[in-house]
C-alpha cells in the first residue's frame with residue numbers, strides 16, 4: 136500500500152496556540168518546501184484557533200493535516216487532506232490510548248475513515264506538555280522504544296510510528312533503534328530540531344522529521360535549513 140507519507144521527508148507542525156515571528160505569515164511557512172503541514176499542539180487548542188490556522192494554510196499548495204489533541208477540536212473541512220490522530224502507546228492512562236478514540240467514535244457516527252489515520256506515539260520527553268497530560272512513562276531505553284515500535288507495526292497495524300521528544304533533541308540511539316524495528320511503517324521523529332545539523336542527525340534514521348517550535352521561535356530561513364537537511368539525509 137502506498138501512503139502520502141511514504142514520500143515525505145519533512146513535516147512542519149504549526150501550533151495554533153502559538154504566535155508566528157514578526158513578519159512571518161502562514162503562507163511563508165507553507166512555502167518553505169516542507170512536504171506537509173500538521174496543525175496541532177497539546178495545550179490551548181480550540182476549534183477557533185485550529186480553524187484560523189487551517190483557513191490560513193488552505194489557500195496554499197501544500198498537503199494539510201489536522202492533528203487533534205482531543206475529539207472536541209476535530210474540524211470537518213474539505214481543505215484538509217486528512218486527520219492524523221495520535222494514540223500514545225506509553226501513556227499512563229488508557230484514555231490517551233483508546234478511550235478518547237472510543238468517545239470520538241461514539242459521538243460521531245459519520246467519521247471520515249478515508250481521510251483518517253492514527254499515529255502511534257512514543258512520548259520520550261518527561262518535561263513536555265504531552266508527557267504530563269498523558270502521564271507517559273518516558274523512562275524507556277532504546278530496546279523498549281524499538282519494542283513499542285514493533286508492537287505498533289506488527290500487532291496494531293500502525294502505518295505511522297512517532298518518536299516524540301517535543302521540546303528537546305532526542306537520543307540518536309533511540310531513534311536508530313526505532314528505525315531498525317519498523318519495516319513497513321513510516322517512522323516520524325519530532326523534538327528539538329533547530330538547525331541543519333540537528334535535522335540531519337535525526338533524518339538519518341527517521342523517515343520523516345517533524346519541526347515544530349522552530350517555526351514559531353525563529354521563522355522561515357531556520358525552517359528551510361531543516362527541509363534541506365531532511366532532503367539531503
Ligand SMILES: CC(C)=CCC/C(C)=C/CC/C(C)=C/CC/C(C)=C/COP(=O)(O)OP(=O)(O)O
Pocket residue numbers: 150152175176177178179202203204205206209220221222223230231232235236237239263264265266268269299301302
Ligand atoms: C480521538 C481524538 C480525536 C483525539 C485524541 C488524541 C490523543 C490521544 C492525544 C494525546 C496526545 C496529544 C495531546 C497529541 C497532540 C500533538 C502533540 C504531541 C503536540 C506536541 O505537544 P507539546 O509540544 O508537548 O505541547 P505544546 O507545544 O502545546 O506545549
Ligand SMILES: O=P(O)(O)OC[C@@H](O)CO
Pocket residue numbers: 148299300301302303324325326327328345346347348349
Ligand atoms: O516543537 P518541537 O520540539 O520541534 O517538536 C516537534 C513535534 O514533534 C511536536 O509534536
Ligand SMILES: [Mg+2]
Pocket residue numbers: 150176301302347348
Ligand atoms: Mg510543542
